[in-house]
Amino acid sequence: MFIEVAKRLQHTEEYYFSKKLREIDELNKNGAKVINLGIGSPDLPPHPTVIETLSNYASLPNTHAYQSYKGVPALRSAIASWYDKYYQVKLNPDTEVLPLIGSKEGIMHICMTYLQEGDEALIPNPGYPTYSSAVRLTGAKGVYYGLQEANGWLPDLEALAKQDLSKVKLMWVNYPHMPTGAKADKAFFKDLITFAKTHRILLCHDNPYSFILTEQPTSLMSIEGAKDVALELNSLSKSSNMAGWRVGMLVGHHDRINEIMRFKSNMDSGMFLPLQMAATAALALDEEWYAKLNKIYRGRRQKVYELLQTLHCDFDESQVGLFVWAKVPTSYKDGYELSDEVLKRAAVFITPGGIFGSAGQQYVRVSLCTTEAVLQEAIDRIKAKK
Numbered sequence: 001m002f003i004e005v006a007k008r009l010q011h012t013e014e015y016y017f018s019k020k021l022r023e024i025d026e027l028n029k030n031g032a033k034v035i036n037l038g039i040g041s042p043d044l045p046p047h048p049t050v051i052e053t054l055s056n057y058a059s060l061p062n063t064h065a066y067q068s069y070k071g072v073p074a075l076r077s078a079i080a081s082w083y084d085k086y087y088q089v090k091l092n093p094d095t096e097v098l099p100l101i102g103s104k105e106g107i108m109h110i111c112m113t114y115l116q117e118g119d120e121a122l123i124p125n126p127g128y129p130t131y132s133s134a135v136r137l138t139g140a141k142g143v144y145y146g147l148q149e150a151n152g153w154l155p156d157l158e159a160l161a162k163q164d165l166s167k168v169k170l171m172w173v174n175y176p177h178m179p180t181g182a183k184a185d186k187a188f189f190k191d192l193i194t195f196a197k198t199h200r201i202l203l204c205h206d207n208p209y210s211f212i213l214t215e216q217p218t219s220l221m222s223i224e225g226a227k228d229v230a231l232e233l234n235s236l237s238k239s240s241n242m243a244g245w246r247v248g249m250l251v252g253h254h255d256r257i258n259e260i261m262r263f264k265s266n267m268d269s270g271m272f273l274p275l276q277m278a279a280t281a282a283l284a285l286d287e288e289w290y291a292k293l294n295k296i297y298r299g300r301r302q303k304v305y306e307l308l309q310t311l312h313c314d315f316d317e318s319q320v321g322l323f324v325w326a327k328v329p330t331s332y333k334d335g336y337e338l339s340d341e342v343l344k345r346a347a348v349f350i351t352p353g354g355i356f357g358s359a360g361q362q363y364v365r366v367s368l369c370t371t372e373a374v375l376q377e378a379i380d381r382i383k384a385k386k
Helices: 016-029 048-058 073-087 103-114 129-137 157-161 186-199 254-264 273-283 287-310 335-346 372-384
Strands: 097-100 120-125 141-146 168-173 202-206 230-235 248-252 323-327 363-367
Touching (some): 073 248, 103 202, 103 230, 103 254, 120 129, 168 186, 335 363
Parallel strands (some): 120 141
C-alpha cells in the first residue's frame, strides 16, 4: 500500500466478532450450519407499537430532514420520564439528556471529549473491548483494573486508591457487568462516587443490561452526588430489542452534556426523526413488556445452564443480563481452547472469555439471544460429539 494508516489505528485490531463472523460464514458456505451463541443481538422484535410508530412517521412527507444534534424534545422527555419511573432519577430533559445513535458511539464521544495523549483512563478487566479501543484511539493510555470472581467482579477501590492516579481522567464501569453478569448494589455505587470525588475522576457508567433478568433496574445516577462526578450511557438495544435501530442515550450534568455536544455535533447530523419517535414509544412501554421479555430469557437461561453443564463448566446462577459467564474445566488451557473445540466438533460457537481481557482467559460466555429449540439443538450436537 502506498500510504499507511494513521498511527492511532496501527495498534487497534479489528473487532474480534467481526473476524469471527467471517470465519463462521466460511464454515457455513461449506455446509457446517454453525449455531452462533456468541453475540448479544436480540433475536426478538420490538413491541408492535414501536414498529407501527416508525412506519407511520416514515410515511409522512415532512419527516426526512436533518434533525437536531440533541434530539427532539419528545424523545428527551421520554428518556427523562423513563429514568424517573424505573430508576427514580430526576433529569432535566432540556439540559441533562442527550440521545445517541447507539450507546457505542457515546463511548467514543466521551473519550474524544476528555482524553488526549498523556492522559490515562481506568478500564475493567474483563470488560467490554470497546472501552480499550476508544481510549487508545484518543492517544491516551488505558490502565486496567482487575476484577475477580472472589470479589463478586467488583473493583477493589482500596487497592486502586493506592495506585498513582494523577494522570487518570476517567474510569469506565459497567453494572450489571458485561461479560460476567455481576450486579452492583447501591452501597458499592456510593463507595464508587466517593472514590471518584476523592481522586477527581469522571465516572463513565455503561448501563445497557439493567432490565434483563434483574429484580429491579438500577442506575448509578440514583446515588446522591452522582451528577457531580458521573455520566451514564444507556440503550434500547437490549431492553427494547432495538439493537440494529441504534438508539442510545447519555445522561448527566448539563456541563458534561454540553461538552460532549461540542464533539458529537462534528460527527453526525442527528437521528432520523421516525426512529426518534419510535424510541419515544418504546420508552413508554409498561412493566408488562419487560416481564414478558424476561420470562422468555429465563427459559433460555435454563437451557444455557444445561449446555454449560454438558461442557462441565462452572457458573454462578445469581448473574444477570443477556449472557451466562462460566469457568471452563481445568482440562482446557483456556476459554479459547474450549470455544475452538466446540466450534470444530459440534459447529456451535461460544465466546472465549479472553477477548474481554486477561482476567477472562479461563471463562466462556454464552448468549441468550436464540430460541430454546436452537439451544436444545446445540446441546444435542455437543452431546453427540463428546
